[in-house]
Amino acid sequence: AQSVTQLGSHVSVSEGALVLLRCNYSSSVPPYLFWYVQYPNQGLQLLLKYTSAATLVKGINGFEAEFKKSETSFHLTKPSAHMSDAAEYFCAVSNTGGFKTIFGAGTRLFVKA
Amino acid sequence: DAGVIQSPRHEVTEMGQEVTLRCKPISGHNSLFWYRQTMMRGLELLIYFNNNVPIDDSGMPEDRFSAKMPNASFSTLKIQPSEPRDSAVYFCASGPQDRDNEQFFGPGTRLTVL
Numbered sequence: 001a002q003s004v005t006q007l008g009s010h011v012s013v014s015e016g017a018l019v020l021l022r023c024n025y026s027s028s029v030p031p032y033l034f035w036y037v038q039y040p041n042q043g044l045q046l047l048l049k050y051t052s053a054a055t056l057v058k059g060i061n062g063f064e065a066e067f068k069k070s071e072t073s074f075h076l077t078k079p080s081a082h083m084s085d086a087a088e089y090f091c092a093v094s095n096t097g098g099f100k101t102i103f104g105a106g107t108r109l110f111v112k113a
Numbered sequence: 114d115a116g117v118i119q120s121p122r123h124e125v126t127e128m129g130q131e132v133t134l135r136c137k138p139i140s141g142h143n144s145l146f147w148y149r150q151t152m153m154r155g156l157e158l159l160i161y162f163n164n165n166v167p168i169d170d171s172g173m174p175e176d177r178f179s180a181k182m183p184n185a186s187f188s189t190l191k192i193q194p195s196e197p198r199d200s201a202v203y204f205c206a207s208g209p210q211d212r213d214n215e216q217f218f219g220p221g222t223r224l225t226v227l
Contacts, residue, residue: 032214043117043204043218044156051213090156094214099144099163101214103156 002027002093006104014112019063019078021107023091026072033074034092034101035065044090050074061085086111115139117219119205125225131193134222137186138207146216147180147190148204156204162188195226 007022025031032051036044048059055067065076074091088108094101118137126132138145146161160170162182170180177196182188192199202223206216 034215036218041220043206043220044216045218046215049213049215099146099161099208099214100158100169101146101216103158105155 004104012110021076032094036090038088119219129194134190136188136205142207144208146206151201
């Protein structure tokens with residue numbers, strides 16, 4: 001069985017500060033890992049994904065995430081927050097043998113001016 | 114590419130009425146997913162199809178919910194009869210065969226059952 005835990009339902013940072021959103025996963029097989037972003041009144045959009053290639057994955061809008069197998073983590077970071085980064089972020093896990101994707105509960109990011 | 118298309122975008126109905134939500138996936142995608150999002154329960158997978166065949170419907174909450182995919186370009190999610198607790202945003206997503214389970218989401222249908 002697979003699962004995802006996102007630590008912190010809300011994270012608040014100042015504009016220009018580091019963004020760190022935490023995600024831990026559980027999977028009995030090599031996982032695919034994803035971060036999606038949801039802006040108000042919109043569907044989810046893919047930010048980045050890990051599929052067993054490089055452990056440091058770069059995505060859109062300056063975000064990146066590092067796959068750490070020993071820690072079963074896939075934390076999302078961005079060096080400098082922008083007001084437009086305010087949204088809800090979902091970590092998700094899937095596997096190579098199927099299509100089903102398990103989403104975390106989401107972390108809402110607030111960016112203060 | 115038009116992306117995943119969902120209709121209607123908003124639906125307000127009364128308890129007991131039948132509701133049908135529609136989805137047109139991205140052309141060429143072979144997987145299709147229906148999700149429900151609420152504040153209390155977050156994002157829940159209801160059912161998913163591969164090559165128009167339902168693969169896993171374990172997330173469908175009750176027999177009142179049903180989903181069909183008669184062809185590669187169209188899917189419906191039906192609730193009959195609807196109840197106030199069905200109020201949520203329903204998302205359809207599709208995914209291509211060769212993109213490592215990446216999913217493309219539609220804009221969602223906001224359902225309110227009075």
